[in-house]
Amino acid sequence: MSPNKLQDPALLQALQQVLFTEQVPHMLNSAQSAALCKQLSCSVLELAERMLPLAASFAVTPKSHFNVGAIAIDTQQQLFLGANYELAYGPLTGSLHGEQSAIFNALSHQASSIESLVINAAPCGYCRQFMNELENAKDLQIRFNQQNYRLPQLLPESFGPGDLGITAPLHHLALSDAHKPSDFAKASYAPYSHTQSAMFAYQGDKLLAWSCYIENVAFSPSLSPLLTLLSQLNLNHLSLDKVERFELWEHNDNRFSFKQELQNFAEYSEKPMTHHGYSKT
Ligand SMILES: [Zn+2]
Incomplete structure (x- = not known):
């Protein structure tokens, strides 16, 4: 989807004024998200919700034709977009879910702790389990269908990293000195x-x-x-x-x-x- 097809003229205008481009961003830094929230008089969660059609526009779904858009928000109010990606060949295991895409996008940018995930559909069980790997899984906020949940509400009695003896779950990638x-x-x-x-x-x-x-x-x-x-x-x-x-x-x-x-x-x-x-x- 190009931004011109987004049925939200106010968001489109605000994005152009803040980013100086018509290209759909794959992330918004703290200053950009604050400027957009101010211009649109909305919270960062509402901004993410309005941007979901843009996130879903990155989906590649030759098999399911079901486009998932997901946005991870870190504690610095940065937004990281993600979408599902399916391979056109091979078994159905050849697919990346939208929530996984958004979380890797955040990790690759050395985001601070992810505090929320906003999704355009209910997260599947597989993604709930994937999110449960995050260090702050118990506090992670998930928003879909205009409702907020905490991950433990969506994944009660869960199996987590601690069950296999892991004391340092997923929270960041050691990229600060990565060159080679x-x-x-x-x-x-x-x-x-x-x-x-x-x-x-x-x-x-x-x-x-x-x-x-x-x-x-x-x-x-x-x-x-x-x-x-x-x-x-x-x-x-x-x-x-x-x-x-x-x-x-x-x-x-x-x-x-x-x-x-x-x-x-x-x-x-x-x-x-x-x-x-x-x-x-
Ligand atoms: Zn999923």
């Missing part, structure tokens, strides 16, 4: 398998987007680095046509590899890929 590709792989959140994996999309030497592996205590809702990378490209308005090559970086001692997953996509998209190992921790 292996640094981004090391930023993976993988307390259950200790797998370090990162994927990169390049146009020549220019890095277009990156992703790393994020695990979940229930294992299945863990994030595929490939789907996360494709979601990140999309959120940044970068089409696959721009990508000239993919890179995968993994620790040599990983118990498993995402090489086959990327290889399948590289063949499907007719792009070259390279696989790199590193040893130093």
Whole structure:
């Protein structure tokens, strides 16, 4: 969806005045969200709710045609948009949910703690479990259908990281000193398998987007680095046509590899890929 199709002229005008662009933003920093809230006389939660059609416009849904828009809000009132992403080929497990996309978008920008998620549909059970990995899961506010909930209301008697002995759940990625590709792989959140994996999309030497592996205590809702990378490209308005090559970086001692997953996509998209190992921790 282009912003021009958004049925909210006041939001469209405010976005253009604050961002000086017609391009749908993939995030709003604190100053931008404050300026928009002031101009529209609304709260940050209401702003996020009004922006959901824009978030959903990033969805890629060749199978379900069900476009999910999700917006994560951190404690600094920054907004991070996300949308679901499905692969056109292969099994249905080849899909990233909108809430996962928004949470990775926030983590990749080194957001402060996520305090709210605003969604254009009720979160599925899989996403409720994924959100339960966050350090502040018990206080996480979820808003959909004009109603606010706390995650424990939506996921009572839950299974969480503590049940597998994890004392430092997901709250940020160690990106502050990340420069080399292996640094981004090391930023993976993988307390259950200790797998370090990162994927990169390049146009020549220019890095277009990156992703790393994020695990979940229930294992299945863990994030595929490939789907996360494709979601990140999309959120940044970068089409696959721009990508000239993919890179995968993994620790040599990983118990498993995402090489086959990327290889399948590289063949499907007719792009070259390279696989790199590193040893130093
Ligand atoms: Zn979901």
